[in-house]
Amino acid sequence: MHRLLERAAPLALLATGLLSGASARADADAHWRIAVADREEPVVRVIDVADGREIGRFATEAPAALRLGASGTVVYAVQGNADLVQAIDSGIAFEDHGEHRDLTIGEPRLLDARLEGGKPSHFVAGSGRIAVFFDRDGRAAVVREADFLAGSDRPGWYDTAAPHHGVAATAGAHVLVSVPDAEDPADGPDHIRVLDADGRPVGGDHACPDLHGEAVSASLKAIACATGLLLVTTTADGPAIEHLPYDAALPEGKATTLAGGTSLQYFLGNFGPSAVVLIEPDAEPAFRLVELPSRRVTFGIDPLRSENAYVMTEDGSLHPSAPPIVNATRFFHGIAARAHRGTPAPAATGNRPALTLS
Template sequence: MRYLTPTRTVAVAVAAALLAACGDTTININEQEPIVIERPGHDHDHDKVNPVGRLVLTAIDNPFVQILELPAKTELNTFMVSATPSDLYASGDYRYAAVVQRTQDLVNFIDGGLWQEDHVDHLHDYQEAPRFMPFQLTGVRPTHFQQAPGQLAVFFDGNAATGAPASVAVLTDADIGEDRTDYPKLTLTTHQHGAAQARGEFLVSTLRDVNSSTTLPSQVALYKRQGADFIQEQVFAENCPNLHGSAQNHDFVAFGCSDGVLLIEQNGNTFTASKLANTADFTGTLRIGTLAGDKAAEHFIGLAGAQVFAIDAEDAKMEKLDWQPGAANAIWGYGFADGAEKFVLLDNTGQLTIFNYHGHAHAGQSAFTYAAKVAVSNADLSLLPAGARFQLAISAADDKVYITDPIRKELITVDVHDAEIKSRKQLNFTPHRITWLGIAEPADDHHDH
């Protein structure tokens, strides 16, 4: 696999021509120089730096990426890419958006323009205009992007037809901003629909037997960085058949298996594995295939179809949650929110379900308790455009989440603390993907015991 970092080649004239050919959608391409907010000396007045962040959106049918300023949701800039993005992710420190064009084997990056630096005696905030970065990744089928504190692990599936093996790249925001080529990489022995989690100098990645009849891996290995490479240190003996889905928190990495959840615990430089078997709630082919975690949360959430499970890695327990799905039969968005005080589920009927998260603080009480439902959309679901669905972006700076409604072409702001819709913005395109960028609030450690 090759990783290239060429400069941007899409000119404004080309962008205008492409947009002119895209029906009646009107998008303004604003080419502007970055505006740096200077703070001489140790000025602690950061009022000029946006504290609530910015949103990045894509369209269902156009190869552009739009940046909106919060809270007003005013357009800051729109950039062209070579193909309609298949997904969007935030970098490890939320400064950059990874713009995934999976079938083109390409990932571009856009600087959201908000970041923070440690000046020893204080943390200093900075603000610039968004910009298209020269840094990019080229690898075969970029698929799973896993954010960790200060890092982003990108898993490339490879390609069975061409024989291209799977691979992993681990990036910091500095790697992206400085257009580096010496970030660490791992090339695996065969293709796979796998996953990887970065933990400082370590990497926990999936392994697949070359003779397997499925593209899903069944084992996990530990690697340690040496220069620009990862060297294998350990293959965990515990099997994880048909592995799909992974997440991490402060102490554990979790992987979804067809027969349960594989848990990798880190204690300093030592990693140990254990298996948490499926409970009696699992019948037939039901299995956890999606996981969510947060550095400030002791529990994971596992999704098995439309069923939701709380996973206590420390005590090796799994509990089914009643989230009152109603007519919903699919979960389209999920994640910890409001500093891990909440967990949210966005379903395919346009409902946002909010849980309060308690951790281990209250003996005898479930870690997650149902709080509220917010009817984000009551549009006719039969009018969903092909390939579209409601999408969710969670702020790391406050208690807001942002939801796109592709039927009504709306962007909705929800306050999860108050469980109410704060505003709606009409878009002039059909939204597809969304992510939040900005300066995250420091992790609240009140869940740690």
């Protein structure tokens, strides 16, 4: 297991790759599984948290980044070097009985469902649908997750002006797509465009220079820009988008990665090498900077208990944040924040944080 964790690709999202079997009741009625991708080999392993056993191993076509689906029980292996997205069923399922949900446990399995296209990158799940942006094609696939996994639905495709490192997300019946820089698409996107179900633009584009990073918190979507955040709410008339500028009291910098709370509406973002920013759009101030004792390596929010967030720093400490960040636990002597490499990533599994190393 130690060797596996040393080579593991990170579980993003504070548990992207975390397959939760938690019901709405207590942890005693929960079951937890973690999917771990290998950054060197094309394989995804599923581990049972209760006893640490590997209960499934699935070959992919390239090393994968793992993303959690809208259901919370299926993980997607996004394989940019293989032009492919595959789906792995955790074996955990819920049956809704109104006042409660029954939890059933089975074997994990690699599903037949596949999305193919040029260099898949950003994966966004929400409201029962998934959206995947394919950088080399400059277009996005959007599909209802349950139908896609059952093999009964084909994705809708939404084109942009040129290939670029972009993003797409759903907002009710509409789709949000990034718009590449008009002069040089390689510079990345600088606007968000709203499309209807047929791919037609709705209204004007929304400026978002240096667009990178998105998250969902409850019913609110946030997209990170150099100037602040675009906040997206879904209304009966379509998406409503407003710009939330960075607070003047913040130092120079920007967020490029976001995580969103589920039961509490807030966002956590990176902001410079040694800080994170807590974002509460309706608060005053909306942005609160949290300085860290050393350089940040990664961060995330507990998907079930949004009051719990975790930040790992380069000195090897895992900081639980409620916020402010206090009571750091030292896990390792030190961890380098390497560019273009996998990094440690926290994942919440009931009352126990899990950690992968790469």
